[in-house]
Amino acid sequence: MNLALPILVPVLPALGAAAGLATGRRYPGLARPLAVLPVAVSAVLALVTALQLGTGATLDAGTRLAPTGGPDLSLALHLDGFSSVISVLVGLVATCVQVYSTAYLKDDPRYPSYAALVSLFTAAMFLVVYSGDLIVLLVGWEVMGICSYFLIGHDWEGADARTASLKAFLVTKLGDVPFLFGLFLLGADAGSFRITEVLRTAADGGLHHPTLIALLLLAGVAGKSAQFPLHTWLPDAMAGPTPVSALIHAATMVAAGVYLVARLLPVFLLSSAALLVLAAMAAVTMVGSALCALAQDDLKRVLAYSTVGQLGYMTGALASGDRQAAVFHLVAHGAFKALLFLTAGVVIHAAHTNSISAMSRIDGLRRRVPDAYWTMGLGLAALIGLPPFAGFFSKESVLTAAEHAARGEALTGHLGPASAVPAAAGWTVLVAGLLTALLTAAYATRLWLVAFHARPVAAAPADAPYSPEPDEADPAHAEPGAMRWPLWVLAVPTLGFGLLGLRTDWLPALLDGEPLRPAVATVALGLGAALAGILIAYAAWRRAGARTAAGQPAADPGRLLLGPAYGPAQHGFGVDRLYSALFVRPTGAAARLVRFLDRAVVETYVRGAGAAPGWLGRAVRFAQTGNAQGYLSALLAGAVLLAVLVAVGS
Amino acid sequence: MHLAYPAVLAVLLFSVGVYGVLARRNVILVLMSVELMLNAVNLNLVAFDVWLRDTLHAGQALTLFTITIAAAEIGLGLAIVLLVYRTRRTAAVDEVTALGDRHEADGQGADDQGADDHEAADAAKEQAAA
Numbered sequence: 001m002n003l004a005l006p007i008l009v010p011v012l013p014a015l016g017a018a019a020g021l022a023t024g025r026r027y028p029g030l031a032r033p034l035a036v037l038p039v040a041v042s043a044v045l046a047l048v049t050a051l052q053l054g055t056g057a058t059l060d061a062g063t064r065l066a067p068t069g070g071p072d073l074s075l076a077l078h079l080d081g082f083s084s085v086i087s088v089l090v091g092l093v094a095t096c097v098q099v100y101s102t103a104y105l106k107d108d109p110r111y112p113s114y115a116a117l118v119s120l121f122t123a124a125m126f127l128v129v130y131s132g133d134l135i136v137l138l139v140g141w142e143v144m145g146i147c148s149y150f151l152i153g154h155d156w157e158g159a160d161a162r163t164a165s166l167k168a169f170l171v172t173k174l175g176d177v178p179f180l181f182g183l184f185l186l187g188a189d190a191g192s193f194r195i196t197e198v199l200r201t202a203a204d205g206g207l208h209h210p211t212l213i214a215l216l217l218l219a220g221v222a223g224k225s226a227q228f229p230l231h232t233w234l235p236d237a238m239a240g241p242t243p244v245s246a247l248i249h250a251a252t253m254v255a256a257g258v259y260l261v262a263r264l265l266p267v268f269l270l271s272s273a274a275l276l277v278l279a280a281m282a283a284v285t286m287v288g289s290a291l292c293a294l295a296q297d298d299l300k301r302v303l304a305y306s307t308v309g310q311l312g313y314m315t316g317a318l319a320s321g322d323r324q325a326a327v328f329h330l331v332a333h334g335a336f337k338a339l340l341f342l343t344a345g346v347v348i349h350a351a352h353t354n355s356i357s358a359m360s361r362i363d364g365l366r367r368r369v370p371d372a373y374w375t376m377g378l379g380l381a382a383l384i385g386l387p388p389f390a391g392f393f394s395k396e397s398v399l400t401a402a403e404h405a406a407r408g409e410a411l412t413g414h415l416g417p418a419s420a421v422p423a424a425a426g427w428t429v430l431v432a433g434l435l436t437a438l439l440t441a442a443y444a445t446r447l448w449l450v451a452f453h454a455r456p457v458a459a460a461p462a463d464a465p466y467s468p469e470p471d472e473a474d475p476a477h478a479e480p481g482a483m484r485w486p487l488w489v490l491a492v493p494t495l496g497f498g499l500l501g502l503r504t505d506w507l508p509a510l511l512d513g514e515p516l517r518p519a520v521a522t523v524a525l526g527l528g529a530a531l532a533g534i535l536i537a538y539a540a541w542r543r544a545g546a547r548t549a550a551g552q553p554a555a556d557p558g559r560l561l562l563g564p565a566y567g568p569a570q571h572g573f574g575v576d577r578l579y580s581a582l583f584v585r586p587t588g589a590a591a592r593l594v595r596f597l598d599r600a601v602v603e604t605y606v607r608g609a610g611a612a613p614g615w616l617g618r619a620v621r622f623a624q625t626g627n628a629q630g631y632l633s634a635l636l637a638g639a640v641l642l643a644v645l646v647a648v649g650s
Numbered sequence: 651m652h653l654a655y656p657a658v659l660a661v662l663l664f665s666v667g668v669y670g671v672l673a674r675r676n677v678i679l680v681l682m683s684v685e686l687m688l689n690a691v692n693l694n695l696v697a698f699d700v701w702l703r704d705t706l707h708a709g710q711a712l713t714l715f716t717i718t719i720a721a722a723e724i725g726l727g728l729a730i731v732l733l734v735y736r737t738r739r740t741a742a743v744d745e746v747t748a749l750g751d752r753h754e755a756d757g758q759g760a761d762d763q764g765a766d767d768h769e770a771a772d773a774a775k776e777q778a779a780a
Contacts, residue, residue: 626750629680629743633672 003061006049006077009087010126010140012038013094017120024112035115036098039122043091046126050084055509060196062132071187078132078195081510082327086259087129089331092493093251093338094122096486100342101243103482104349114154118247121147125252129259134183134193137260141179141224144253145172151248152240164239171233175223182216185209186267195263202266214267214274217260218281225257225311228285232576234308235292238300242345245300250307250337255330258314262323262330269321269416272425279319279425283432286312288573290439294446294558295569298354299344302447306383307337309436313398316429321410321421322401324511328501329398332390335493336382339375342490346372346483347451356451357556366452373452375487375494380444382494385437385530392527393498395437396518399526402430403519413512434529441533446557449541536561656697663690675742677731681724688720 016038023030053059062076098118105111124147127140146169153165187193189208190201201207221227226234226249237249248254261268261278268274286309293305310333317326350369351359359365366373382391404411405426410418500507501516508516540557559566568574623634663686670683692713699709735741 621751624751626747627744628746629672636668636672 003077005045005052006079006130009042009045009049010123010130012042012045013119013126014123017116017123020112020116020119024116028112031112031115032102035119036095036102039091039098039119040095042122042126043095046087046091049079050088053079053084055081060132062194071192073135073193074133075136076132076194077130079130082259082262083129085327085331085510086255087126089334090122090125090129090252093247093334094118096338096342096489097243097247099482100345100486103480104243104345105241110154114151114241117147117150118244121151121248125256128256132195134187134195134198138180138183141256142176144256145169145176148248148253151244152237154241154244155239158239161239164236168233168237171230172223175220175230178216179220182213182220185216186213189213198264199266202270207267207270210267210270211273214271215277217264218274218278221257221261222281225254225315226308227281227311227315228288229575231285231289231308232572232579235301235304235572238298238304242300242341242348245304246338246341246345249304250341251334254307254311255334258311258318258326258330261315261318262326265318265321265323266415268318269412269420272420272422275319275321275425276422278315279428282312282316282319283428285309286316286432286436287439290436290443291562291565291569292572294439294443295562295566297357299348299356299447299451300354302356302443303337303340303344306440306443309440310337312436313395313433316433317398317401319425320401320405320429321412321416324413324508324514324516325394325397325401327511328507328516329394332382332394332497335490335497336379336391339487339490339494340379340383342487343372343376343379346487347376356447359451371484371487375491377448378491378494380448384441384444384534385526388498390494390496390498393501393516393518396523396526397501397516399430399433399522400519402426402433403522406430411514413514434525437526437529438533441530442537442561443558445534445537446541449538450557653697653701656693660690660693660697663693675744677734677741677743680743681727681731685720685724688716692716
């Protein structure tokens with residue numbers, strides 16, 4: 001097949017980004033076409049590449065980039081079903097986001113640079129997906145990190161955006177340092193940075209430190225994919241514009257870590273310790289983030305914590321040794337979470353607030369944003385995992401994988417023996433996954449009910465001051481078309497993507513070929529947990545509503561459900577405060593000490609070195625009176641002194 | 651004649667010259683003191699020439715050189731004195747201090763203090779001379 005197509009996929013958005021940055025200030029009219037067209041063309045090319053590659057085929061091509069003396073660096077492509085599926089998802093979401101952004105950031109003076117950064121980000125994600133060389137993959141990985149930093153800090157006038165962007169950058173970098181060493185160690189053990197070579201070495205048992213490598217890589221994965229204990233940056237990253245959250249913090253960048261583990265799963269299968277760590281990480285992340293999501297009032301933070309939890313499902317599937325399920329859930333989640341974030345953007349745009357309790361006081365919000373109302377419903381149903389939405393099938397596949405791993409029959413396919421996955425990892429993921437299914441259903445239901453269905457009687461009196469917005473004249477068209485139709489485009493995979501897993505010759509043929517059909521036992525458990533969650537949340541909401549009607553202060557169903565845990569959950573269980581006490585404050589103190597040493601000690605020496613000759617010079621200047629007789633007297637005195645010295649000395 | 655007499659005379663002359671150069675204010679007198687010192691040297695040259703019985707009489711020859719140079723030097727010196735007197739209306743050597751450290755106008759307090767001391771000293775000297 002023609003190699004130009006897959007090469008153009010990452011190159012086009014990068015060129016678009018460069019052109020957008022170069023022309024953005026002088027020709028702002030060009031910014032929109034330069035933002036949308038390259039990404040859209042790349043999305044089409046990614047689809048064409050996937051279709052040309054077909055099922056079950058892989059493509060490897062590479063050229064040596066730089067001899068290093070050790071393992072060579074090469075500019076390599078590696079295309080297979082996984083990269084095809086994910087690249088199509090990235091293209092679809094990025095195109096939707098770019099189109100959506102043209103309307104969402106219509107009046108933003110920094111739109112050209114924003115759009116260029118989104119394009120660059122898309123290019124980097126394509127590079128990560130297509131790269132066949134670990135170091136080139138790392139380049140894309142880091143470019144994504146820096147783009148994420150810039151995009152979160154887009155509204156840098158606000159302090160929270162600045163701190164959030166710095167936090168995201170530092171926390172992900174904290175994971176990237178061990179990740180880099182993991183890559184070096186992997187390259188040194190395998191003698192090559194080519195992924196195919198690495199996997200071959202892993203299959204032959206040529207890796208000498210699989211546990212160390214896997215744990216080092218896991219640190220980077222935890223940072224990028226927002227897994228405990230490096231998850232804290234993602235909820236704060238919601239300070240960025242909503243389309244950025246949709247693209248980066250839901251569909252693509254956070255998926256990069258999962259994708260990398262899926263790619264290198266044979267390496268991880270060599271180390272049961274790493275799988276256990278991965279499973280524990282996934283379990284803590286899932287349950288903790290779901291509890292936090294139940295307590296959040298900010299719509300975007302609810303979605304952010306839910307992203308963290310869903311990423312936990314993916315890492316859980318990987319810990320169970322089933323990369324098919326992980327990628328299945330990755331793509332399904334990428335679609336429905338991007339949809340959820342974009343609808344959240346529309347709702348926030350219409351409601352002029354992020355707070356769902358404030359939204360509950362707005363009368364007729366759902367009639368003002370009907371598209372967002374319905375598509376958010378679809379997205380939340382997929383998040384809960386109701387059939388026949390995509391989330392149901394992908395979540396069931398994760399639970400099935402965990403269940404198989406718990407029984408010691410992990411679905412590792414041809415990547416390794418089923419016994420490579422410890423049963424404990426499977427049990428951990430299964431139990432945490434079921435608990436999270438319950439909690440996820442509860443917080444999604446709570447979000448839906450509180451934001452759109454609250455009774456406005458007691459919360460907002462009928463004569464409350466209310467200023468109509470200019471765009472309310474036609475509620476059906478309150479939002480521009482560019483903000484409405486991407487929702488429906490993304491609603492299609494949200495609805496139908498899961499069905500692709502039903503037959504082994506559809507999606508599974510593209511991946512590892514194992515069936516992705518949900519098993520009866522896990523369906524019963526998972527669906528039961530989800531339905532129970534919905535019912536519990538509904539009951540709590542009814543009780544909260546009854547309290548409100550009785551004149552008592554309005555209560556959040558999340559507060560009723562969580563009880564005393566509500567406060568800690570709202571603040572992420574104090575992880576931020578713990579990190580602040582453990583790392584941020586000592587670092588700040590050390591920085592202040594260094595500043596003091598520099599200002600008070602080092603600078604004193606420098607100033608002294610300058611000042612001492614100055615004083616000496618001032619003293620010597622007093623001798624320069626201009627009186628010739630004085631000079632002569634000094635000359636004579638000196639001559640006499642020398643003469644005496646010579647006389648005495650000899 | 652014993653060598654001591656001209657030597658002591660030369661020392662006395664030289665000392666008077668040194669005193670004059672260092673202590674007199676009038677430029678003419680300073681120049682005269684310089685001549686005294688030169689002549690003390692001349693006296694030494696002649697005396698030692700005789701005492702050493704030098705066949706080439708290098709001392710006497712050198713004395714002639716010194717006299718010639720002293721004549722030229724006094725000519726130049728008097729010319730300078732005349733010019734200084736014409737431009738500055740003074741022949742006092744301690745008032746011709748234009749080449750000294752001026753202490754910039756924007757200098758620090760210590761500099762100003764030094765300049766003040768200097769002027770005060772000058773004024774005191776003038777009073778003493780009057």
